[in-house]
Amino acid sequence: MSAQERAAVIAALNGPAVTAPTRATLLERLDARYERQFLSETEFARLRAVAVRLVPHDPAEMDLSGLIDQRLHQNLSDGWRYADTPADGPAYQGLLAALPSNFETLSGDEQDAAIHELQASQPHPFEDLLAELTEGFMAHPLTQYRFGYAGFMDAPGWPRVGPNELEAREIAYGESGNDQ
Amino acid sequence: MTNNPELDVLVIGTGAGGAPLLARLAAAGLRVLALEAGVRHRPAEMPTDEVAQAGLFWMDERLSAGKDPVGFGRNNSGRGVGGSTLHYTAYTPRAQPDDFELLKEFGQGVDWPLSYADLEPYYDEVEQFLGVSGPSEYPWGPPRQRPYPHPALPLNGAALLMEQAAQQSGIRTSAAANAALSRPQEQEGYGLRPACSNRGFCQAGCSTGAKASLDVTYLALAEARGATIWEGAQVTKLLMKGGRVSGAEFVRGGKTQTLHARQVVLAAGAIETPRLLLLSGVGNSSEQVGRNFMAHVGVQVWGLVDDDLRPYKGIPGGLISEDFHRIPGLVGGYLLQSLGVMPVTYATQYARGTGKWGAALSEHLSQYNHVAGINVLGECLPYAGNFLELSSELDERGLPKPLIHFSFGENEHRMAKHAETVMRDLWAKIGAREVWALPRAAHTIGTARMGHDPSSNVVDAFGRSHDTPGLWICDNSTFPSSLSVNPGLTQMALSLRTADALIAELKA
Ligand SMILES: Cc1cc2nc3c(=O)[nH]c(=O)nc-3n(C[C@H](O)[C@H](O)[C@H](O)COP(=O)(O)OP(=O)(O)OC[C@H]3O[C@@H](n4cnc5c(N)ncnc54)[C@H](O)[C@@H]3O)c2cc1C
Ligand code: SF4
Numbered sequence: 001m002s003a004q005e006r007a008a009v010i011a012a013l014n015g016p017a018v019t020a021p022t023r024a025t026l027l028e029r030l031d032a033r034y035e036r037q038f039l040s041e042t043e044f045a046r047l048r049a050v051a052v053r054l055v056p057h058d059p060a061e062m063d064l065s066g067l068i069d070q071r072l073h074q075n076l077s078d079g080w081r082y083a084d085t086p087a088d089g090p091a092y093q094g095l096l097a098a099l100p101s102n103f104e105t106l107s108g109d110e111q112d113a114a115i116h117e118l119q120a121s122q123p124h125p126f127e128d129l130l131a132e133l134t135e136g137f138m139a140h141p142l143t144q145y146r147f148g149y150a151g152f153m154d155a156p157g158w159p160r161v162g163p164n165e166l167e168a169r170e171i172a173y174g175e176s177g178n179d180q
Numbered sequence: 181m182t183n184n185p186e187l188d189v190l191v192i193g194t195g196a197g198g199a200p201l202l203a204r205l206a207a208a209g210l211r212v213l214a215l216e217a218g219v220r221h222r223p224a225e226m227p228t229d230e231v232a233q234a235g236l237f238w239m240d241e242r243l244s245a246g247k248d249p250v251g252f253g254r255n256n257s258g259r260g261v262g263g264s265t266l267h268y269t270a271y272t273p274r275a276q277p278d279d280f281e282l283l284k285e286f287g288q289g290v291d292w293p294l295s296y297a298d299l300e301p302y303y304d305e306v307e308q309f310l311g312v313s314g315p316s317e318y319p320w321g322p323p324r325q326r327p328y329p330h331p332a333l334p335l336n337g338a339a340l341l342m343e344q345a346a347q348q349s350g351i352r353t354s355a356a357a358n359a360a361l362s363r364p365q366e367q368e369g370y371g372l373r374p375a376c377s378n379r380g381f382c383q384a385g386c387s388t389g390a391k392a393s394l395d396v397t398y399l400a401l402a403e404a405r406g407a408t409i410w411e412g413a414q415v416t417k418l419l420m421k422g423g424r425v426s427g428a429e430f431v432r433g434g435k436t437q438t439l440h441a442r443q444v445v446l447a448a449g450a451i452e453t454p455r456l457l458l459l460s461g462v463g464n465s466s467e468q469v470g471r472n473f474m475a476h477v478g479v480q481v482w483g484l485v486d487d488d489l490r491p492y493k494g495i496p497g498g499l500i501s502e503d504f505h506r507i508p509g510l511v512g513g514y515l516l517q518s519l520g521v522m523p524v525t526y527a528t529q530y531a532r533g534t535g536k537w538g539a540a541l542s543e544h545l546s547q548y549n550h551v552a553g554i555n556v557l558g559e560c561l562p563y564a565g566n567f568l569e570l571s572s573e574l575d576e577r578g579l580p581k582p583l584i585h586f587s588f589g590e591n592e593h594r595m596a597k598h599a600e601t602v603m604r605d606l607w608a609k610i611g612a613r614e615v616w617a618l619p620r621a622a623h624t625i626g627t628a629r630m631g632h633d634p635s636s637n638v639v640d641a642f643g644r645s646h647d648t649p650g651l652w653i654c655d656n657s658t659f660p661s662s663l664s665v666n667p668g669l670t671q672m673a674l675s676l677r678t679a680d681a682l683i684a685e686l687k688a
Contacts, residue, residue, distance in 0.1 A: 019227070019228070019387065021224075021225055021226060021227040021232075021387075022227040022228045022229060024227070025227040025229045025232040026227075026229065029231075053537070053538060054537045054538065054541075055537065055538075055541060055542065056538065056539060056542050076239070077239055077240065077241040077253070078234075078239065078253045078254065079237060079238055079239045079240070079241065079242065079252045079253020079254065079257065080241060080242045080243070080244055080250075080251060080252035080253050081241060081242075081243060081244070082243075082244055082245075082249055083243040083244055083245035083249070083571075083583055084245070112538065115537070119535065119537075127531075127532050127535070130531045130532070130535075130537055131528045131531050131532050134527045134528050134530075134531040134541065134545075135231065135524055135527065135528050137527070137542075137545075138523050138524045138526075138527035138528070138545060139229070139230065139231045139523075139524050144523065146546070147523075147545065147546050147548055147549070148549055149492070149523055149548060149549070150490075151228060151379075151380065151381070151490075151492030151493070151522070151523065152228050152229065154228035154379055154381075154387065156377075157377025157378055157379055158377065158378040158379065158380070158490075158493045158494070159378070161334055161335070161336040161337065161378050161490075161493040161494035162334075162335070162336070162337060162340055163337040163340060163341070163485075163487035163488065163489055164487055164488050166488060166490065170490060
């Protein structure tokens with residue numbers, strides 16, 4: 001993330017429009033990095049390669065693969081899984097193992113072709129992985145800044161809620177913002 | 181309170197089923213205690229963030245099978261002092277009288293062992309107590325005895341667009357009733373609850389107390405009247421003595437303990453309640469425990485518009501139409517409701533629902549501020565093939581995980597299709613782009629049905645177990661049919677009704 005983006009996010013989070021619990025949560029997430037613990041080195045490298053094709057992002061900016069590895073390591077569940085699918089850890093390992101052995105060195109187009117096949121052959125584990133990556137991506141303060149999402153500026157509430165009835169802090173925040 | 185042999189009633193679960201009852205029993209001077217698996221979530225400590233709020237949901241793993249497997253976790257189940265009302269949208273329509281008599285009207289499904297008239301005074305009482313905000317004139321259902329205590333909340337972007345589209349289509353709409361305050365209200369046992377600040381994060385917990393989750397309403401009242409709530413106490417088994425249910429075994433702070441009472445009310449929701457009954461081998465002489473699992477037809481239709489809508493603002497479910505309460509050729513019907521949505525919820529639903537990834541995914545998500553949604557809640561009939569059983573896989577406590585089978589029947593498929601067409605037409609009227617439909621089932625219902633006949637039902641019309649003295653059930657598991665409305669208000673009304681029956685029995 002550029003220095004300017006980072007400064008804008010931090011300024012907003014530290015501003016008076018954000019309540020303390022929200023601020024603490026998002027500041028922590030902005031810089032969260034995880035040590036690989038659950039997947040093998042090979043599996044993890046492959047997860048990273050798949051992850052950037054599934055949900056385009058720069059792993060240096062947001063550690064979405066690390067977030068997944070960390071959850072698997074802590075054995076945290078999201079409350080349910082398809083009965084025909086193994087537990088999340090083995091399911092994801094199975095997905096990664098089903099990719100061509102030279103996946104990381106394939107061209108982008110070839111990687112996408114392999115991913116399409118994976119989506120067709122293992123729809124449920126694939127859907128779970130895609131949803132988990134999407135969640136990490138959308139919950140990240142940097143993504144929210146880039147997409148102009150200001151809902152975390154929760155302290156004053158939103159007196160006007162109709163179409164195009166924006167508060168100054170909404171207009172100002174985000175990449176398309178006027179005064180950033 | 182210590183391990184008290186003189187407890188009158190032990191309540192398991194503090195959601196829509198457990199909480200109103202707890203308050204009523206305490207007010208009657210009974211010695212009552214509730215065991216709640218989850219912890220207290222204080223409004224002021226709640227971040228406006230979906231991921232951080234995952235702790236409001238029941239995250240123990242459930243297994244989903246069938247042709248239309250139901251998503252649980254953050255979709256369908258709460259955990260905490262207040263249960264699923266901590267994250268409900270606080271949308272509180274009443275059921276209509278004919279909802280309780282599907283069999284009589286259509287020859288399918290089953291009738292409730294009670295009527296609208298039985299519930300009406302309780303509906304009224306709950307609405308007044310929670311401080312429901314709603315319209316002064318509501319076009320559907322029987323006339324009200326008393327108006328809603330507060331005026332309707334403001335309509336957000338999606339609601340206004342839906343209103344505009346419906347007008348063009350000749351569909352009647354109304355501001356919805358929501359258990360969130362449009363004006364401040366003094367709440368007995370809690371204090372002053374402020375008016376809703378339109379923060380839009382109801383489904384991740386209300387950080388102000390404006391929403392009538394049960395922690396700031398009935399549970400506060402219950403504690404003020406002498407009830408005890410033990411948080412972080414997960415019941416693992418019902419205990420029997422002399423042919424009666426006499427108490428429960430639970431794990432709290434890593435220690436297994438027991439509590440006994442004259443009567444036990446199981447209010448753990450439509451998944452954990454049948455699971456506990458099956459684990460304990462209790463209340464199942466009808467062999468109906470776990471059967472008749474239902475989930476509302478819940479298709480959502482989403483689209484992008486040019487207007488800057490900011491779907492995170494305003495109460496998420498603001499506009500309603502019950503014009504499709506009955507549809508020729510279908511059993512039952514559905515209601516339509518506008519949808520606001522939080523960013524992560526929208527994004528993950530889009531990924532799961534469309535299977536899109538790569539640039540197509542991020543390009544769509546970057547337009548989150550322009551997203552508008554509508555959804556339906558439609559009748560789901562009970563089917564023999566839809567049930568909960570104990571799986572062979574064990575959880576971390578060594579107890580079998582619940583396995584839930586669910587497939588739509590013919591009626592649900594046709595209803596979902598009908599609804600999708602109506603909603604796509606509406607969004608076409610306002611020129612929405614990239615319109616897509618998420619097939620979905622919402623709410624967990626059935627599994628310990630109420631009815632007069634002990635051979636085909638688990639509890640009677642008041643929630644009393646047909647075969648095991650000392651046991652009552654008060655949660656969504658007792659619904660004989662799904663109703664074509666959100667279940668929360670009806671559940672709270674049933675809870676007060678069960679409380680009155682329990683008080684009568686204990687004082688007899
Ligand atoms: C995202 C979402 C939005 C919703 N929106 C609406 C809405 O707008 N309007 C509406 O009417 N309804 C809505 N609902 C549904 C509504 O919340 C439920 O119908 C209602 O809360 C069900 O009440 P219940 O008592 O059956 O279960 P719950 O309210 O879920 O309560 C069960 C409680 O029991 C506890 N428990 C479970 N097992 C154990 C155990 N073994 N030991 C101890 N405690 C246990 C749980 O932790 C929980 O607190 C929504 C639900 C969800 C998930
Ligand atoms: S919209 Fe209102 S009720 Fe919902 S979370 Fe915000 S303040 Fe609470």
